[in-house]
Amino acid sequence: xxxxxxxxxxxxxxxxxxxxxxxxxxxxxxxxxxxxxxxxxxxxxxxxxxxxxxxxxxxxxxxxxxxxxxxxxxxxxxxxxxxxxxxxxxxxxxxxxxxxxxxxxxxxxxxxxxxxxxxxxxxxxxxxxxxxxxxxxxxxxxxxxxxxxxxxxxxxxxxxxxxxxxxxxxxxxxxxxxxxxxxxxxxxxxxxxxxxxxxxxxxxxxxxxxxxxxxxxxxxxxxxxxxxxxxxxxxxxxxxxxxxxxxxxxxxxxxxxxxxxxxxxxxxxxxxxxxxxxxxxxxxxxxxxxxxxxxxxxxxxxxxxxxxxxxxxxxxxxxxxxxxxxxxxxxxxxxxxxxxxxxxxxxxxxxxxxxxxxxxxxxxxxxxxxxxxxxxxxxxxxxxx
Amino acid sequence: xxxxxxxxxxxxxxxxxxxxxxxxxxxxxxxxxxxxxxxxxxxxxxxxxxxxxxxxxxxxxxxxxxxxxxxxxxxxxxxxxxxxxxxxxxxxxxxxxxxxxxxxxxxxxxxxxxxxxxxxxxxxxxxxxxxxxxxxxxxxxxxxxxxxxxxxxxxxxxxxxxxxxxxxxxxxxxxxxxxxxxxxxxxxxxxxxxxxxxxxxxxxxxxxxxxxxxxxxxxxxxxxxxxxxxxxxxxxxxxxxxxxxxxxxxxxxxxxxxxxxxxxxxxxxxxxxxxxxxxxxxxxxxxxxx
Numbered sequence: 001x002x003x004x005x006x007x008x009x010x011x012x013x014x015x016x017x018x019x020x021x022x023x024x025x026x027x028x029x030x031x032x033x034x035x036x037x038x039x040x041x042x043x044x045x046x047x048x049x050x051x052x053x054x055x056x057x058x059x060x061x062x063x064x065x066x067x068x069x070x071x072x073x074x075x076x077x078x079x080x081x082x083x084x085x086x087x088x089x090x091x092x093x094x095x096x097x098x099x100x101x102x103x104x105x106x107x108x109x110x111x112x113x114x115x116x117x118x119x120x121x122x123x124x125x126x127x128x129x130x131x132x133x134x135x136x137x138x139x140x141x142x143x144x145x146x147x148x149x150x151x152x153x154x155x156x157x158x159x160x161x162x163x164x165x166x167x168x169x170x171x172x173x174x175x176x177x178x179x180x181x182x183x184x185x186x187x188x189x190x191x192x193x194x195x196x197x198x199x200x201x202x203x204x205x206x207x208x209x210x211x212x213x214x215x216x217x218x219x220x221x222x223x224x225x226x227x228x229x230x231x232x233x234x235x236x237x238x239x240x241x242x243x244x245x246x247x248x249x250x251x252x253x254x255x256x257x258x259x260x261x262x263x264x265x266x267x268x269x270x271x272x273x274x275x276x277x278x279x280x281x282x283x284x285x286x287x288x289x290x291x292x293x294x295x296x297x298x299x300x301x302x303x304x305x306x307x308x309x310x311x312x313x314x315x316x317x318x319x320x321x322x323x324x325x326x327x328x329x330x331x332x333x334x335x336x337x338x339x340x341x342x343x344x345x346x347x348x349x350x351x352x353x354x355x356x357x358x359x360x361x362x363x364x365x366x367x368x369x370x371x372x373x374x375x376x377x378x379x380x381x382x383x384x385x
Numbered sequence: 386x387x388x389x390x391x392x393x394x395x396x397x398x399x400x401x402x403x404x405x406x407x408x409x410x411x412x413x414x415x416x417x418x419x420x421x422x423x424x425x426x427x428x429x430x431x432x433x434x435x436x437x438x439x440x441x442x443x444x445x446x447x448x449x450x451x452x453x454x455x456x457x458x459x460x461x462x463x464x465x466x467x468x469x470x471x472x473x474x475x476x477x478x479x480x481x482x483x484x485x486x487x488x489x490x491x492x493x494x495x496x497x498x499x500x501x502x503x504x505x506x507x508x509x510x511x512x513x514x515x516x517x518x519x520x521x522x523x524x525x526x527x528x529x530x531x532x533x534x535x536x537x538x539x540x541x542x543x544x545x546x547x548x549x550x551x552x553x554x555x556x557x558x559x560x561x562x563x564x565x566x567x568x569x570x571x572x573x574x575x576x577x578x579x580x581x582x583x584x585x586x587x588x589x590x591x592x593x594x595x596x597x598x599x600x601x602x603x604x605x606x607x608x609x610x611x612x613x614x615x616x617x618x619x620x621x622x623x624x625x626x627x628x629x630x631x632x633x634x635x636x637x638x639x640x641x642x643x644x645x646x647x648x649x650x651x652x653x654x655x656x657x658x659x660x661x662x663x664x665x666x667x668x669x670x671x672x673x674x675x
Contacts, residue, residue, distance in 0.1 A: 040502050104432055200646045213395060214640075234596060241522070241523035263505035
């Protein structure tokens with residue numbers, strides 16, 4: 001018995017020692033993403049992008065003479081789990097900075113913890129306006145807010161033929177979906193487009209026939225859909241089943257059009273998608289060389305092509321964090337937070353730099369101004385509209 | 386009015402699949418008195434087996450459905466044989482904990498084996514909907530409702546009109562007398578659990594091609610199956626069938642005319658109302674006392 005417990009003690013000490021040695025070597029970066037559950041596809045794509053960024057950065061010698069190490073946690077598409085992963089990353093792994101958490105709902109759930117522990121988080125996907133306007137100085141977002149997305153879309157409204165005269169909305173019933181439909185409604189109102197009905201769906205809902213039957217009756221010509229790729233797949237399939245005449249446009253950049261083509265088949269034809277990276281047309285990207293380098297790394301790993309439109313978020317996010325660590329000169333939360341304000345990165349989406357959002361003074365969040373693209377699916381292929 | 390008809394059709398088709406889930410659970414929960422927390426996982430299992438057979442092994446679609454159901458029966462029988470058989474006479478809490486554990490283990494196994502990313506299953510039916518005036522329905526949904534109704538009738542006859550059905554019911558109503566009559570009680574328990582599980586698996590295999598297949602697809606479905614069983618009265622196949630259709634239609638109309646945000650709450654509101662007035666469920670079987 002004594003021998004057994006002393007073995008356990010020795011092993012425990014060894015484990016602690018090994019942990020310490022690793023901490024000396026690598027700079028840890030926490031990542032919380034939905035790797036399972038309702039929006040798992042997107043979370044896995046973002047994580048893959050982060051992983052290849054980690055490899056590429058370490059191949060070039062890391063940062064501050066040390067390698068970086070991602071600690072990746074699965075938030076299970078669930079806000080409660082998201083908080084638990086953030087707390088685990090901060091308290092147990094002692095990460096000085098994090099990236100996460102995909103959905104606005106998960107990000108919003110984590111935000112009070114950032115203030116509590118004083119750790120910065122780079123937000124790579126979430127679009128709800130609330131994230132950067134609630135006075136949380138630990139938040140730095142590289143994805144566009146729904147408002148930005150709606151503004152850019154509004155600028156391209158005249159390019160739609162036939163014109164959008166009456167729009168209906170179908171959105172996932174959370175901060176992401178409701179936020180996006182609010183902003184797009186406001187924008188369309190300002191452009192004198194009639195706004196029809198807004199229907200919502202539970203994030204885990206699979207049968208959307210009731211919502212679609214109602215939307216069909218509303219008689220609009222365009223349906224804005226906000227959700228992740230899994231639910232967009234179901235919307236497209238079931239809209240075809242019910243012969244919905246609307247032109248479908250998805251917002252939020254999480255539609256992974258190639259996955260839609262593979263899983264929804266002909267039902268995906270004619271749909272249009274707002275994206276923040278269009279890997280079919282790398283020349284459209286403002287940093288075409290960065291975009292090509294990223295796509296090459298992705299292909300080398302044999303990751304699915306469909307994941308590129310989300311995967312770039314992980315790549316851009318980790319590169320931004322590492323650049324901030326370099327500017328900070330040390331891997332400490334407060335120093336990284338201050339450095340993020342000075343960080344400028346050439347990303348896959350475009351140039352990343354943070355401007356102040358929200359307030360009060362001194363409590364602003366950082367928000368970058370990303371590029372927004374629109375593509376459409378035509379005869380089973382992605383095309384420029 | 387157009388919308389009304391479409392809602393009726395949607396609700397009926399949805400209800401048929403709910404009924405299928407409900408009768409599978411009512412066999413296990415109602416007759417065996419096992420609170421089966423693996424029911425949703427068997428549903429996911431059926432869908433993943435259909436995915437494996439159709440998409441990976443390129444087996445014929447209809448044969449795949451039969452095989453998925455058979456594998457569901459086999460997995461259910463295995464769960465009964467390995468876990469529940471040892472728990473005979475254990476109190477309901479112990480059985481519940483074991484089944485919760487089994488459910489968690491199975492769901493995590495689907496994640497490990499198939500990853501968290503959704504899969505889709507191709508089917509041989511045309512994608513263009515059939516149009517009847519203002520109503521349109523996808524052919525595969527009509528196929529699903531036909532199979533569901535056939536299974537519902539088949540199981541009703543099996544339980545109520547065959548010697549096996551009598552033996553199954555007798556095994557749980559009065560195991561001692563049934564054993565004296567020569568019924569193989571352990572076999573009947575394994576068979577009942579297997580058949581209930583097979584029904585969940587075929588529901589998953591039928592709905593997988595309509596929706597998408599994910600490791601957590603069973604969660605909401607299991608909750609609804611429990612709701613249907615409580616609504617219809619424990620162990621009552623006709624009750625579970627009607628409960629399934631009622632739930633499908635209430636959800637559809639609730640979402641269509643009240644609020645789509647509360648779609649999944651509608652069914653549970655209905656249960657609160659039913660239980661307030663008829664605590665035994667809508668179609669409670671008369672329980673034998675003593």
